[in-house]
Amino acid sequence: MSDFLKLGGRGEALAWSFLKKQGYNLVEKNFRNRFGEVDIIAKKDGFLIFLEVKTRRDDRFGIGAESVDWRKRQKLTRVAQAYLQAHGLENRPARFDVLSVTWDGVQEPAFLLLEDAFSVET
Numbered sequence: 774m775s776d777f778l779k780l781g782g783r784g785e786a787l788a789w790s791f792l793k794k795q796g797y798n799l800v801e802k803n804f805r806n807r808f809g810e811v812d813i814i815a816k817k818d819g820f821l822i823f824l825e826v827k828t829r830r831d832d833r834f835g836i837g838a839e840s841v842d843w844r845k846r847q848k849l850t851r852v853a854q855a856y857l858q859a860h861g862l863e864n865r866p867a868r869f870d871v872l873s874v875t876w877d878g879v880q881e882p883a884f885l886l887l888e889d890a891f892s893v894e895t
Contacts, residue, residue, distance in 0.1 A: 784828025784874040785812055787882050792872070795886065797822065806859075808851035821867040823853045825890075828874040841871050846891050854893075869893075 789799070797815040804811050813824040825841055841849075849869060857863050871890040876882035 783878075784876060784882075785826050787876060788826040788828075788872050788874050788884070789813065791874075791882075791884050791886075792824070797824075804852070804856065806852055806855050808855055809848040811849055811852050811856075814856065819866055821857070821862060821865050822870050823849060823856075823867065824870045824872060825849060826872050826874060828876065830875070830877050832875055841890070850893050 785802070789802070792813070792815065793799075795817075797813075797817045800814040800816055800821070802813055804814050811823045812826040813822075815822045815824060825845070827840055846869075853867060853869070857865065857867060868889045869891050871887045873885040873887075874882050875885075
């Protein structure tokens, strides 16, 4: 397994531990459909949340959330819409959150949670 994949997997584990402390309740992890993948689907405060986790060793090239560009938002939107439709949840309040994890593998990880990070892309 590449260092990149190891970092991403470890980042998602750290992310979930952080999110639980923030009151998120897990629905699914690494949900995939024909449109792509979303890292975490969770519930909190009556919302169904589609959450993208981005992990970096440092912020030399920017925080992870900055890599959730227009194309990634489009993909996440399609995944979420299909998920909601397949589960009969079209009228359920939903949002997109992005969590940046910065962790060098030695020091404590740093988290930056962007709630309601972007609106549905059309």
